[in-house]
Amino acid sequence: MADDDFNSSDDRTPEEEFQELMRQLLGGGTGGLDPEQLSRLSGMNIDPAMMQAVMRQLQSAFEGGGEGGISWDLAQRQALHIANQEGLGVTSGQRTDLDQAFALATLWLSEATTISDLATPPRTLTRGGWVEATLPVWQELAEPVATSIADALTAALSEQAPDDMQGLVQGAGRIMRTVGGSLFASQLGQVVGNLSKEVVSGGDVGIPLMPDGEAAILPQNFDDFGRDLEVPEDQLALYVATRELAHARLFRHARWLRLHVISQVTDFARGVHVDTDALEDLASRFDPSEPEELRRALESGALLPARSEAQNAALARLENLLATVEGWVEVVTEDATSRLPSAQRIAEAVRRRRAVGGPAERALGSLVGLELRPRRMREAAAMWRAVTDAVGSAARDALWDYPDLMPAAADIDDPAALVARLEARARGEAPVTDEMDDALARLLAGEEDASSAEANGDENDVDGDGSSGSDSPDDHRPV
Template identity: 75%
Template sequence: MTDDDSPDRSGDDEFQELLRNLLGGGAAGFDPAQLEGLSRMGVDPAMLQQIMAQLQHAFTSGGGAADGIDWSAAKTQALHLANKDGLSITTGTKHDFDQAFSLATLWLSEATTISDLAAPPQAITRGQWVEQTLPVWQELAEPVADSIAGALTSALDEQTPEEMRQLVAGAGTFMRRVGGSLFAAQLGGVIGRLSLEVVSGGDVGIPVMPDGVAAILPQNFADFSRDLDVTDDQLALYLGTRELAHARLFRHARWLRLHVISQVTEFARGIHVDTGALEELASRFDPSSPEELKAAIESGALLPQRTPAQDAALTRLENLLATIEGWVDVVTSDATGRLPAAAKIAEAVRRRRAVGGPAEQAMASLVGLELRPRRLREAAAMWRAVTDAVGIEARDSLWDYPDLMPAAEDIDDPQALIARLQARARGEEPARDAFDEALDELLAQAAQDPADAAGPGATNTPAAPEDPGSPENPGTPEDPRPV
């Protein structure tokens, strides 16, 4: 070894020793003084010190979960953004919204047969919204976080040279924690920004609030009303009525929450990270400028194009969200008919849901899913036609059981749904469908030949009764009856 080679070799040895301590022994075996020697490699020690501190936290925390994703990072980041303005709700503001909710409850009871909430509605802060909705966001994003964490683990295994395999042996769990923690931090940022936009608990269309809880965020209410030429009391009454209708529906149809969440997670489980894009990004990644990696995750550049199965799942979800919000739209319209500005506010709400704010668009990029009820107007027209034809009670009864809920074809042709409801009101049997025919065929086959169900060799000949025996039948027990 020459003197010229010595510095490079020393730096390489120090870097490998640093990796061994970090990946093998965790934070306990890590000596920050080693960073000083890395300056010979062109690495800023202060910058690397910060990166290693974050990686050590990901390595040691584990997040309290088996997969090692530290979701506390999402909560910390979200609350930091939600509470940065330090705004609270004054007593006067809370009183104003309590009055609006009370009147909205009375009006809503005239427009639907679905019962009132058990808990009173609330005026909450942005931070309280984050606290109450974070468990649902975590559940929705977890499949994507797993995919990113798994992709990093695979990339580590595939890209590591053979001579380095022993050095990074057992680092798979570490990489999952790094990837999961990085995604969780990005998710927290999106949720925090979303808390600056949402006006009510049901504003995003899915049941993110706890069951039976209705809420309005006064801090964002002012921003929403600023763009409308309507009085605050009218806007509060309309938004309060809409929020109560949304919360009532999910409390009444308790199966509906699971139905929505399962369809969202079904879509998310089909998401896989584009490993080619990940490897390309890694090849030019500059640790001193991590903005490109952050932008790639936030923009969705690491998520590939949707598969046909995902497109089908997304269509089902959009129809479901449109069916829910179409009912909310019609019920709210009927309940707020006394408000002069009701039609103007309703149109603003529909457009807002159709476009979405910047944070909702960021959420779509992060998890690859837009929570847009694209067929909201068509679904609302269906519910209006049903209401006019069969009345409020028959309309709301469609939420009693999952198999009664309108399907996508009912949005296309409301008259078929109306005909079924009218026939049911007359006591007529519902029209038979393909499922009924298939079930009857199976039952007929089972009843036609029970021997098939008994297995091979079975016959239809009834078994002869056992002979108790008699004196005339030798070889059998004698008849025990007295003579």
């Protein structure tokens, strides 16, 4: 019967053949697609071999899509494929050299900060190891944007589909969502895979990607980082080890900080919405023979609209937070590596590298609309330097004990005011109140007065009728 049905389709147009293929695919068939039927698509300028491969990929995505239609396994496979392409591992000599660098960096950091050492020893990672260790955080950061793109793609394709295919498209919501999510996951995998060729350490990007309390270095990327510095490799390794340990120590000590950073990033990502006009325009002129067009749109960031005012404000808060963290790490690393002859040269290279970012980091910005480069790192470092010089490392590090003690954006703008507060606290003086403190005090005083008056009224109203319980003149008039 199937052969008779197929033979009866000789008079179909290429467009009708394509629709029939889509019906087979969306119907969940797993028996494969007939090469002879695919050859009929030549009238639409579609490469049958390419279409067969696409159909197999889509069927696979339909059968094994991840939660919400997004296959994060695809992102991991893509990232690991790129990270492991060169087949480089970590030699025993590199591991020994880095273990020695970590050991000396630990001693130096103990003199520069009161924040305690890590509970687990630092690691040397391959690029693939870094991908596996950090991908759960990348997934958490990117999932809101991936979901937005997948949902918008479903809606846009449904609106652009012809009337005679509306029922088919409406019944294929899951696979359409899977297609968009899988494309995004594939792009994220490419970005993370390429980023693994750029990063030198676990905290290199600025956000806490490594598991809590862990530090790591990627010796495979040392050569590219230090190629133009003309710095001995052992000094470079020692500086990077010190900086990585400082970053990991801070996030292990201030356990609330990791959640604080991740929450701000995901809050920003949830505010990212797809430019529906751009997506509808893409869907209206989408050519099945050019499937890379959607991929290029994802890569370029063309589907992400300009940031709203709320997003700009969220991004400013995130940048201030990351700058505060990076500034502390820079100052502590500078103090710890003061004996290192090339420390200043390496530090300046790190600052330039963090300010400019690499190709993969820029691709990440296009993909999720987020730049992870703190624009105020120099100002934040200057603030931490002023605090350190004024009150010492112990009082400085105590600012990370609780979230409400951490310096705010206003402190980066005016370090002198922060220093004055810390010096007054060290002398045992009461902190100087500001307008908000005064307003809060007045509010509390007003509530207390009202509560007292209400309590006094309740005591006098012993009869429960709203009147006083004391005798009145009328109480003694003769009967």
